[in-house]
Every structure is written in C-alpha cells, then in structure tokens.
Amino acid sequence: MKRVYLDHNATTPVEPEVLDAMLPYFSGDYGNASSIHSFGQKARSAVETAREHVAALIGARPQEIIFTSGGTEADNHAIFGIAESAAPPAHVITSTIEHEAVLNTCQALEKRASSVTYLPVDHNGQIDLAILRETLRSHPETVLITVMHANNELGTAQPLEEIGRIASESDVYFHTDAVQSAGKIPIDVNAMKIDLLSLSGHKLYAPKGIGALYIRGGTRLRQLLYGGHHQRGFRPGTENVAGIVGLGKAAQIAKASLATDAARVSKLRDQLEQALLQRVPDSRINGGGATRTPNTTNITFPGIEGEALVIALDLKGLACSTGAACSSGAIEPSHVLTAMGLPADGARASLRFSLGRHTTAPDIDFALQAIPAAVSQLRELSPTYRKEAKAEAHS
C-alpha cells in the first residue's frame, strides 16, 4: 500500500546525511567525551562541533547550549531551573496552549508553592501582549515567562520579539519551547531577547532521545539532574555522542535549507488547504490568520470525529493526527483548540496535517484523493452532521 506521511509535527525521519554522520560514533569512535585519551578527544571534538551547529541555528554562542534527552527535559530544566533558583514563592507566566511538557511542569510548580498564570489566546492562537504586561507582578515576583514559539497543533507562532522585549524591560527571564519552530522559521535568541530555549532532535530530522537547551550566559539556573561534571555540571550524564552529532548535523542542514524548504513546503501546504476548503463542504482552517510554520495546517471538518477520520485515513495509507494522544494512544479533546474558543465538538472534528522536507506534490495529490472521500464516508453515518445540514437547509 502506498503510504503518505503528513505527521511531521509528531516526528520526522532521520535525514540520511544525519545518520551517516552519527554512525561512526556507535562502535568505531566510541570514546567517552569526558575521557582524557585520544578516544575521548575524538568524541569531545565531535560534540563541540555539534554544539556550534546547534548554536548557529538560533544565533547563540556554543557555550550557551547544553544537550538534553529531548524537548521535555529541556522544558523541565528551564522552568524548574528558573523558578526554583528564585526565593519562593515565585510567579511564572505561560499560555493555555503550551505543550504538555510545559503545562504539566507548570502544574507541578504550582504544587511546590509557586504560582502560575496561564494566558488565554485568541482565535488565532495568539496571546494578548497587553494582558501579558498586566500579568507581571512583584508580589510574588514574576521570575519567568515561558511561551512557546510555534504551536504543535496549529503551527501558529507567538510574537517572540515583543514578548522578549516585555520580559527584558521587566527583568524577567524568558523561556520559549521552540521544538516546533526550530529549522522551520528563523530564530535569533538575541533579536528576540530569549534567555532559554528548548529544542528537540526528532522534530528536526535528527533522532529521538536528543535535544538541547539554550541558556543565555549569566542566567541563574538550578540544575535538574545531579551527577558528574559533564557539560559544566549543568547536565550530568555521559554525553550521548552519536545523538549529539546527529542533532548538530541536522541543525547544520536546517540552517542551510530553511529558506528554500519553507518556500517549497508552504506552497504545498497552501495547495492542500485551498483544495480541502473547496472539496470538503463546511471545512475551516484553524489559526490561519496568524504567522504559521510553513508545514502545518489544522482543519475542522464539522460533523466528524477526528479520531475516526485519522483511523479511516490510516487505513487508506495517509498518516495524520488530531491533537495530543494520551498514554494509551487514544485521542483526547485538544486543549489548544478549546483554548482558542472552539466548542468541544468542533475540537473533536479537527485534524492536523504536517508536511515535511521531503513531502512531494504527488503526496499532496494522494491526500486530496483520500481526505474528501473519507470525510463524506464519515459524515454519512454522522448523526450530528445530518442534523446540522438539515438545520441549515431549513434556515
């Protein structure tokens, strides 16, 4: 069966060039980057080269990058690290549409005497900067603003430059989860006045299990893990050399190809969107009014269960997704779409298609064959869609 993958926001394939770069570090050049001898030096050199590439992708200095096990660890480290190095109780500002890695970390903070404000978003998934300003406090003191760059479900990007300016004017640390934007839209930690930034390898054509946290020089941050002196003691644990090399290579490729990828992928995404709006009655784009990552579209098909549509499409060979999946793999109503003001049934009727660097025009044609047919198959057996259609016919 032909299979087309439009779920690159969930994960991406490891780029062949990335894999090639990694392979020597599993069994040939297997040294521990902390060792003094030549085996260790070879590994160290590879790690430091990778650090330079990751730093270059976001306009940072290499010594401001630490490698982590992924985006979740980076988010935890940034949020706990800042909140818990301040004198308690601390106040943290975030948004309602963050990834669970941020939301659940903030909820854990709340159980540890800190307070957290969750900023609402508008129908384009944007926080209101005026509300952000009003939310800054001195008692207890706001120590951190953590607002994601691009949203994983919608692709919509928050105005990081403005948020960074507000944070810097108020002398509050600013963390952003850039897992979904890195390599897709330009990031400059200095222009955006970002103090901490999370990255994940596997959203960037590097492997799973590797990520990075950017920490602006001079930032006071409590460490998350305790152990040896690796990575200046910031992040103990023997370095995952092959993974780090992979992330470095992926960052290097992303930086070089970002502009051309963005132009090509956004054109395919727009074609997919326009054709679906035409061919599927009543369909609506979510967050289309905001700046978005070039690869993501989120569409509501009223009258269907997103979960059933994902399964129906998978059986036809098209991989896409609804909101976040829970531990069993079952789908939960999207907190992002609900926060944007979609009613529960609208949120459940929404799907995300996320294209990748290697998505082709024939892939989009395949999707355009599969989706309208599957939606009408579902709607035929949908009690709610028939009701809605009838109600409209009578009005």
Place this chain on the structure above:
Amino acid sequence: MSAAARQPQRRFPCTGAGPLRPFQQTRSAASVSSSDTIEMHMTTEAPFDTLPVRDEIATGLVAVAMSGGVDSSTVAALLQEQSRSVIGLTMQLWNQRRLPELQGDGPAQHRCCSLDDVYDAKRVAQHLNFPHYVVNFEEQFEARVVRPFVEQYLSGRTPIACTNCNTDVKFEPLLRMARQIGAERLATGHYARIRKNESTGRWELLRARDDSKDQSYFLWGLTQEQLARSEFPLGELTKDEVRSAARRVNLPVAEKPESMELCFVPNGNYVQFIEAYSREGGNPLSNTAGEIVNEEGIVVGHHQGVHNFTIGQRKGLGFAAGKPFYVLSIDRANNRVVVGDDESLRTTTCAIEQVNWIALENPDGPFRAEVKIRHKHLPASATVEPLGAESARVTFDSPQRAITAGQGAVFYAGDRVLGGGWIR
C-alpha cells in the same frame, strides 16, 4: 466495619470478546420454524448446533472490539483464519488515574482499560498482523455507564453496568465508528449467538452453546440494527475451546487470567468507588445514614447509605440477630433498608420497563417464557404480559428469590431471547 465487609457479594462478569467456531461447522443449518412468532411454550426448540450460515458476513472488513483478554483476541484470530479482513479497536473507557484515593501504589493492576490491557491487545494485533487502534470513549462511558451506575445505587437500585456498556457504548458509538472507518460489522468476544430468522425477518439473539459462559443476559438491549451489524464468533465455543484456539495460534494472551470485575472499579469494591466518585463530583455522601427496619417498621439497626445494600443481601447488615435477616427492599424516599427472613424475599411478580423486543416484534398479548432476573439466576417459567410497547409485567409460576430493581429481566424461549427490560 471494613469496606470489604460491607461489600455485597456480587460480581459482574463483563466481557471483552469471545472465540469463533469455523462457520462451515454450522453450515447444515436448518431454517427456523415459521410458527414461532408470538406462540406460547417456545421452550422446546432444537439445540442450535444448526445455526444458519450468515453468508453475507463473509465479506467486507470486520472490526473486532478488543479488550486485551483472551476471548476478544481469539475472535480476531479466528476471523482472520476465515480469511476475513480484520481491524482491532480497543476502547479507552475510563481514566485509571482518576479517583486517586482508590489507587494503590505503582502501576494499575490488570483491569479493563488499563494500559496493560491496551498493550496486550496491541501485541495480539502485531502477532496476527492486522491494524489496531485505541479509541477514546471516556466521555460516553462516563455519561452512559458510570454516572447512571452510581445514581442507581444511590437511589437504592442494583444496576448492571455491563448491559449499559453493551447497549450504549459498544454497540452504539463503537459500532458507529467501526462502520465509519469502513467496517461492515463489529465482532466481539461475547458468548452468545445471533441469527436472522428468515420467517419473521427478525434478527435473533440466542444463548451461547456453552451455558456456563452465556452472556445473552447482558445483551437484551440490542436493537435489530445493532444485531444485524454484530458478530459473536465465540457463541458456538466453550471457554476451553477458546483457550485451545488461542494456544494453537500462539496468542500472547492465551494464558491470561479472566477478568471478572467491573472494569472501572478498582479491587471490585464498588461501595468505595461510589463514595469516591460522588466526592469528586462535589457530593461527599455525608448524609446517607438511615435506619434498618423490619417488615413491621420497627427499627432494628442503622446503615451508612442505601448504596451499601442490594436485595437479598445478608452480610453487612450491621446487627446481630438470632435468625438470618436479609434485605427485602430499599425505601429510598425514607432512606430505609427493610429486612426480613428468607421467605419474605420470595415474590411472584415484577414490573419491567424500557423493554426491548428481539425475537418478537411488539407482542400484542401475554405469552409464556422463561425469565431470568439476574446473571446467576436459573430462568423460571413465567407469563409475560406486554403493557404497551415498552413495559411489561412478569408473573412467575412460583415465587422467585430477591427480584431486584435495576437488574435486567430477560425473556427466553429455549435458547432464544424474546426480549428484555429493566426491573422497576
């Protein structure tokens, strides 16, 4: 008193799915008697080793409702052996992390909807190499099964959650989703049988061949459309045959123990569950204490809430008496539990509501049937008098012990289910 001691000794065998007998074995099928619509004394039918083949089911995609247990896993294996195109669906029904006060330390024990069961279902699908998906029906399950279950207990009735789950979840949104994704039918591991009666044109539900496993009692709510779209491949098999089929195809769950507990109630302690669920919903059940009275209305003890009791219960009445006392009735209006001796538990008639007719289509007069009033009850001869389309009165030939409001009453003619309803 410990929570365990207060708990009535009733268990609710829920079902995942069951095994299949190869259809060629049933191919000799006799047609169904044409005269058995609303006749009396339909109890002498031929045994159903002669079920007609449902030729039309041999084509098209079939979705298997997979609980992760041996029964539903074997259904998938047997359907696949018949060259059917199979997909597996596992329902996520209840968040096991809710009601944390009911949780022990560490990962949840083996129960329906636990991650272990989901993974077991996935392992089976991988082993047999067919697509498998987990689908979320938590909202529907809570609204249609859990909340009514709690409300019924609090109103002094003894509900059967499995019947609600079958009628309102498995064979409703799950069946619909199965069809939406392209399946013709939904197969489950229930031990029961379905056939089309060509002379009446009705889809019929029949007891399983293995009487000890029969689950037709929990399926009386299925409509004609639901029956037409469902398959119970285990209906012709015994549990032993199912296990051997599972072993024969090396199912990873072949030796998995059977789950006999209500899937959403940890440890089977439903009193604790009702209290925790009510507390979570902002109703701490603080004023549920009341009196235990005898048939003359004399107070003989006190209780902590009518949800602790079910009709016929002897244990946990909380007072010592010379001769055994049993719960005769629950008077919710006065928050009283009425007790008496075993003899007073026996009654002859009961009113049935929300009747669903299966083999019969709106019968217009009284008929004879064997009526089963709880899972472990031996069906007893009775006259069933339809009262309008959705109610009935059952009059047993001899008094039955502990007819309990909230349980199902299922009308049988031999192996056929004529219909059923809730005992009022």
